[in-house]
Amino acid sequence: MKLATIGVGNAGSKVIDRMVEFEQATGRDLCRHTLVINTARTDLAKPEHVPEDRRLLIGETHQKAKGHGVGGDAAIGAEVAQTEIDDIRRIFDDVEIHEVDAILVAAGLGGGTGSGAAPVVIEELQKMYDEPVYGLGMLPGKYEGGRPALNAARSLQSFVNKVDNFIAFDNDAWRSRGQTIEEGYEDMNRELATRIVTLLAAGEVDESEVGENAMDSSDIMRTMEVGGVSSIGYASTGVDTPDDGLLSRFSEEEVSNMESTDAAKIKGLVRRAVNSRLTVPCDVASAERALIIFAGPPSEISRKGVESARDWLEQETETVDVLAGDDPRTDSDTLAAVVLLSNVTDTPRIKEIQDQAVDAQDTIQQQEAVREEEIESLITDDDNDLDPIV
Amino acid sequence: MKLSLFGVGDAGTRLVDKLLQAEVETGRNFTDGNVLAFNTAAEAFGETDTLPEERQILIGDTHSAVNQYVEPDADGPDTDTASATSRDHSPGVAGDPELGAEVADDELPEIRRALDLVDDTEVDAAMVVAGFGGGTGCGVGSVLLEELKSIYEIPVYVLGALPAADESDERAHTAARAVRTFVPLADAVLPVDNDAWARSTQPLTEQYDEINEMVATRMLSLFAAGESDPATVSEMRIDPADVMRTLAVGGLSSIGHASIEVDTSDEGLLARLMQLLGLAEETPDTQTDAATIKRLVRSALNSKLTLPCDIESTDRVLVILSGPPSDISRKGFETGRYLLEEETGTVEVLAGDEPLPNASEITATVLFSNVTDVPRIDELQERAVAYQREQDADTAVIDTATSIEGATAVAADASTAAPDDESDHPFEFHGTEEQQENGDAHGGDTVSPDADASDESTATDTPDGDATDGSAADTSADSDTATEDGDATTAAATSSDEHE
Numbered sequence: 001m002k003l004a005t006i007g008v009g010n011a012g013s014k015v016i017d018r019m020v021e022f023e024q025a026t027g028r029d030l031c032r033h034t035l036v037i038n039t040a041r042t043d044l045a046k047p048e049h050v051p052e053d054r055r056l057l058i059g060e061t062h063q064k065a066k067g068h069g070v071g072g073d074a075a076i077g078a079e080v081a082q083t084e085i086d087d088i089r090r091i092f093d094d095v096e097i098h099e100v101d102a103i104l105v106a107a108g109l110g111g112g113t114g115s116g117a118a119p120v121v122i123e124e125l126q127k128m129y130d131e132p133v134y135g136l137g138m139l140p141g142k143y144e145g146g147r148p149a150l151n152a153a154r155s156l157q158s159f160v161n162k163v164d165n166f167i168a169f170d171n172d173a174w175r176s177r178g179q180t181i182e183e184g185y186e187d188m189n190r191e192l193a194t195r196i197v198t199l200l201a202a203g204e205v206d207e208s209e210v211g212e213n214a215m216d217s218s219d220i221m222r223t224m225e226v227g228g229v230s231s232i233g234y235a236s237t238g239v240d241t242p243d244d245g246l247l248s249r250f251s252e253e254e255v256s257n258m259e260s261t262d263a264a265k266i267k268g269l270v271r272r273a274v275n276s277r278l279t280v281p282c283d284v285a286s287a288e289r290a291l292i293i294f295a296g297p298p299s300e301i302s303r304k305g306v307e308s309a310r311d312w313l314e315q316e317t318e319t320v321d322v323l324a325g326d327d328p329r330t331d332s333d334t335l336a337a338v339v340l341l342s343n344v345t346d347t348p349r350i351k352e353i354q355d356q357a358v359d360a361q362d363t364i365q366q367q368e369a370v371r372e373e374e375i376e377s378l379i380t381d382d383d384n385d386l387d388p389i390v
Numbered sequence: 391m392k393l394s395l396f397g398v399g400d401a402g403t404r405l406v407d408k409l410l411q412a413e414v415e416t417g418r419n420f421t422d423g424n425v426l427a428f429n430t431a432a433e434a435f436g437e438t439d440t441l442p443e444e445r446q447i448l449i450g451d452t453h454s455a456v457n458q459y460v461e462p463d464a465d466g467p468d469t470d471t472a473s474a475t476s477r478d479h480s481p482g483v484a485g486d487p488e489l490g491a492e493v494a495d496d497e498l499p500e501i502r503r504a505l506d507l508v509d510d511t512e513v514d515a516a517m518v519v520a521g522f523g524g525g526t527g528c529g530v531g532s533v534l535l536e537e538l539k540s541i542y543e544i545p546v547y548v549l550g551a552l553p554a555a556d557e558s559d560e561r562a563h564t565a566a567r568a569v570r571t572f573v574p575l576a577d578a579v580l581p582v583d584n585d586a587w588a589r590s591t592q593p594l595t596e597q598y599d600e601i602n603e604m605v606a607t608r609m610l611s612l613f614a615a616g617e618s619d620p621a622t623v624s625e626m627r628i629d630p631a632d633v634m635r636t637l638a639v640g641g642l643s644s645i646g647h648a649s650i651e652v653d654t655s656d657e658g659l660l661a662r663l664m665q666l667l668g669l670a671e672e673t674p675d676t677q678t679d680a681a682t683i684k685r686l687v688r689s690a691l692n693s694k695l696t697l698p699c700d701i702e703s704t705d706r707v708l709v710i711l712s713g714p715p716s717d718i719s720r721k722g723f724e725t726g727r728y729l730l731e732e733e734t735g736t737v738e739v740l741a742g743d744e745p746l747p748n749a750s751e752i753t754a755t756v757l758f759s760n761v762t763d764v765p766r767i768d769e770l771q772e773r774a775v776a777y778q779r780e781q782d783a784d785t786a787v788i789d790t791a792t793s794i795e796g797a798t799a800v801a802a803d804a805s806t807a808a809p810d811d812e813s814d815h816p817f818e819f820h821g822t823e824e825q826q827e828n829g830d831a832h833g834g835d836t837v838s839p840d841a842d843a844s845d846e847s848t849a850t851d852t853p854d855g856d857a858t859d860g861s862a863a864d865t866s867a868d869s870d871t872a873t874e875d876g877d878a879t880t881a882a883a884t885s886s887d888e889h890e
């Protein structure tokens with residue numbers, strides 16, 4: 001697939017940056033256009049792989065933002081994007097849309113810019129183009145608090161309604177001990193970028209080496225067209241590079257042995273992809289459609305293995321709509337299986353976020369209701385005897 | 391974020407000076423030189439170390455009621471007004487906020503000229519720094535605050551110390567009224583409770599410096615976070631919008647602060663070097679673990695706050711972790727934030743970090759915005775009311791009639807600030823008699839120039855604002871203009887709705 005990618009807000013921009021990094025490192029060419037949009041000038045400086053002229057600062061003239069972010073307020077994020085929709089539209093003028101198959105908009109749903117501005121951007125893109133617009137959203141963890149949960153729960157509705165498919169990523173599922181603030185969400189972003197790029201970059205190669213089993217962009221788009229929320233599973237294993245003379249000499253004998261184990265290996269990889277951490281934990285059986293892509297040297301992909309892996313996933317997902325195909329990467333030193341579970345309807349984490357959001361909204365409303373009264377009562381004495389000076 | 395600072399009065403001037411010193415010491419340049427100090431007596435100006443001379447504006451020196459004479463042994467107006475007898479001899483406005491406001495109104499052209507020295511487009515917010523108990527701080531401060539609110543689009547905050555328990559009742563009275571004045575006008579008010587910070591063994595005046603230093607540390611940790619090296623980027627960096635949004639609810643705010651040392655032993659450095667060279671795969675042990683960060687946030691939460699209060703009464707919270715980013719555990723950062731949410735009961739908790747790669751400690755600074763359960767404020771109000779009643783009783787015999795008529799005028803005005811259910815409350819006691827008395831004491835014969843200046847400068851002033859008789863000048867119930875009786879105080883009356 002060929003993509004135009006747009007990162008909105010800090011988290012979204014970071015993921016786009018990591019996607020470009022990953023595709024460059026693995027010789028893929030997925031992101032034909034990259035663009036990052038932010039309300040904070042300092043955050044716009046962070047991406048390393050997005051050209052300067054593809055970074056758009058919005059809200060510089062907004063009274064509450066002024067190029068310093070929106071303070072986690074999704075309403076301001078949306079307002080700023082709405083106000084500067086012309087600037088946003090203008091920056092798409094450079095995008096040769098006929099060169100891409102789809103548009104991907106990435107955003108963190110807990111912050112103010114991503115959750116507020118991204119749905120506005122998506123709405124505009126849907127108006128402008130016929131190509132499908134996919135969303136990639138990072139859900140805030142429980143410990144990020146009530147306000148991010150509220151932002152996310154509200155933004156999720158806008159996202160899912162407006163995009164053709166929404167790929168969710170749960171920060172909590174990927175949280176681990178030992179990460180520092182400096183690293184931030186780097187390793188999470190890398191994990192996510194690996195999954196997204198491995199999935200969507202399939203079918204981009206139009207050269208002779210494409211086999212009859214190769215996955216096509218249209219297959220991926222067909223799987224995603226059902227809409228809703230999707231989750232991605234991924235597993236990989238190292239392989240011996242065939243053109244490595246020294247190694248291949250040593251392993252020549254083993255090759256024949258490996259062939260018999262290939263099928264089991266492929267199936268095992270898919271099982272691991274589904275059972276290991278999905279981007280958003282979900283009940284696999286609730287998926288409407290599913291797709292498996294094997295990315296790696298074609299010699300490593302056993303047809304028998306692919307078939308049995310597909311059968312296995314059909315059973316797991318209780319759907320007959322499971323596609324499986326290859327993304328041949330002759331020079332790759334890894335074999336990866338990536339599984340897309342499209343329109344999963346049973347995702348406990350989203351339910352949790354919604355519950356947390358409802359509580360947060362109640363608290364916020366209660367606070368707002370008494371705010372003026374409490375301040376007034378604090379600053380005046382009991383009988384209101386004391387006068388202000390001016 | 392960038393702030394412009396406006397010191398008012400002795401206490402305000404000293405604190406601004408201290409903030410500028412801290413700016414130099416920490417390398418966090420957050421004012422960009424956008425500072426001014428206003429005073430009615432030149433005294434505190436002589437005590438400044440960092441504040442440039444051309445940014446110290448003396449006002450009211452030509453006003454007949456303002457005393458520029460300084461006794462050789464005088465401590466200054468903010469400290470010696472404790473005894474009522476020294477009042478006439480103390481410099482400046484002698485602790486009288488009405489006179490302070492009047493002087494400021496008279497000198498608005500001068501103040502406005504000075505304000506041109508500060509570029510509000512370069513800063514994210516403005517801050518008036520004033521002692522809450524002083525006549526200049528409160529009087530001039532109130533007028534300046536109104537002026538800034540009317541000319542600036544950026545938020546205007548107020549920072550200043552509340553008078554201590556051993557200071558005079560008059561100062562407590564001024565402070566209680568200052569709270570009542572500043573809060574509706576300012577975007578947020580950050581009072582500092584001197585009592586909470588004073589050590590009983592020393593006289594308070596000797597501790598001002600330490601307290602100011604404590605305040606400066608907290609203010610810089612909060613407002614100047616990230617200004618030392620704007621090139622360092624961090625994923626969770628605090629934005630000015632975060633601070634502004636937290637404070638946007640208004641009311642009173644309080645700050646907590648705590649630090650821990652980080653391991654800077656040789657092994658730590660070596661490990662860090664190894665990491666830099668790509669020789670070490672994992673983050674070394676020097677990383678402060680999640681539990682330590684959470685403990686640090688808890689100590690900031692339980693630390694002595696600038697304004698002691700019930701943190702459960704807070705509306706919004708912001709926490710900033712400053713320190714080497716490679717040492718701060720992200721899990722600790724998240725659990726620390728969640729701890730604040732649980733302890734304060736609010737879901738509006740913003741968190742960010744300030745990367746200081748070479749720092750030897752990690753600091754947690756917590757801002758509790760709009761705290762509404764503040765025992766110190768209640769105490770001040772009780773003292774103020776008692777003092778006011780005492781003053782009223784003293785003068786009631788002299789001019790009862792004036793008092794009642796004046797009260798009606800003020801009641802009409804106060805209804806805008808007071809909740810509806812209190813708008814019809816009879817104002818039997820208020821400052822009118824006192825103002826009348828002050829007017830007398832400071833020479834009511836200076837009325838003509840005052841009245842002129844007032845008309846020029848306060849656009850929303852009522853046409854009859856220059857009424858000079860002792861009765862109510864404006865009794866219309868829908869007027870927001872606080873036109874008070876008394877010759878000398880006419881000019882002090884300015885609209886209280888300008889901030890809206």
